[in-house]
Amino acid sequence: MAWLVLILSGMLEAVWASALSASEGFRKWKPTVLFALSMTASMAGLAWAMTSLPTGTAYAVWVGVGATLTVAWAIVTKRERAGVARVLLLVLLVTSIVGLKAVS
Template identity: 80%
Template sequence: MAWTVLVLSGVLEAVWASALSASEGFKRKGPTALFAAALTLSMAGLAWSMTALPTGTAYAVWVGVGATLTVLWGILTGRERADWSRLLLLVLLVGSIVGLKAVS
């Protein structure tokens, strides 16, 4: 259960990071509200997961999931470029996350 909550918290990290960008410095109310809600839920899930998982592993997985999804969202929306080197690095990042799960 802790792993499921942790991965969902990582997804919410990508949501709040994207909403933060869309808020344009907290000037837009909708993205700002989404940012606040996603941040709160993401942090709560991370904190709860850390009661059952090692802190370093939990934090690395949380950041890795969030960073991967944030980059993919940027690519899908056309705000970031997709090239082979960037995609390869994302595959390595996901592989590292899976590796941490495998050894935990």
């Protein structure tokens, strides 16, 4: 159960990172509210998952999931380009996350 909560919390990290960007320095209220809510839920999930998972592993997976999905969302919405190196590095990041799960 802790792994599921951790993955969902990592997904919420991507939501709050994207909402933070969309808030334009907290000038737009809807993305700002989304940022605050998703960040709170993401941190709470991470904190809960860390009660039964090793801290370093939990944090690395949380950041990895969030970073991967944030970049993927930026590519899908055409805010960033999807170069070969970028895609290969994202695959490496996901592989590393799976590897951390495998050895935990």
